[in-house]
Amino acid sequence: MDKSLLQQLVLERLADDLQQVEQAVSAAHEAATHEENIAENKYDTLGLEAAYLATGQARRAEAIHQALVHWRLFCPQPYSAGRGIQLGALVCLLDADERQQQIFLGPEGGNMKLVIGAESIQVISSQAPLGQALLGKAEGDEVTLEVAQARQKLEVLWVR
Structure with a gap:
């Protein structure tokens, strides 16, 4: 993408x-x-x-x-494994039910869902809780997020 x-x-x-x-x-x-x-x-x-x-x-x-x-x-930069996920990263996450979700980490104010063909991409800010949890992570890392008093674990499948 x-x-x-x-x-x-x-x-x-x-x-x-x-x-x-x-x-x-x-x-x-x-x-x-x-x-x-x-x-x-x-x-x-x-x-x-x-x-x-x-x-x-x-x-x-x-x-x-x-x-x-x-x-x-905003100038999205290519992913660098040495720096981990940063602003501009396109990330694919896997939840506990084996569902994949694509996230595009952007600047403030662009929180929305984009549908391109058969793909759905959630655009979030690095200020959002998930955005903050993703910063610095790399492929294969686990991200834990507290949602409605329930702990949700996500795996970073790939980053671009």
Whole structure:
């Protein structure tokens, strides 16, 4: 799997998300400032609620914008066994039920699932618990993760 293709797909998804959120910000701002939403008494909170929504949407838009910046500057490096798994690694994990899962370790803000043909690749940040557990590991290593008060063990099958 080509890491630059994965990066491009993440960038496209983030750009789509940003466009949708910016439209939602515009709609929420319009609702918050529309003359019909001016409060007539202290119990009339429609305009206030729309303003809160617009603020939240604007924060989400800024977070996506920052993720786009990080992902544009991101240069995935080839895997080095001497350094172990680092940012930019494509990792295949095996769980206790013999199920395989592919993980692409990227910068913040790109947490998503990508489907390319028959392959499913989970994009996570190195800040995510699994991302932190993977850092420095190598092929054949075991990763232990606490999920919902249950300990999950994963084996690193391969890294690219």
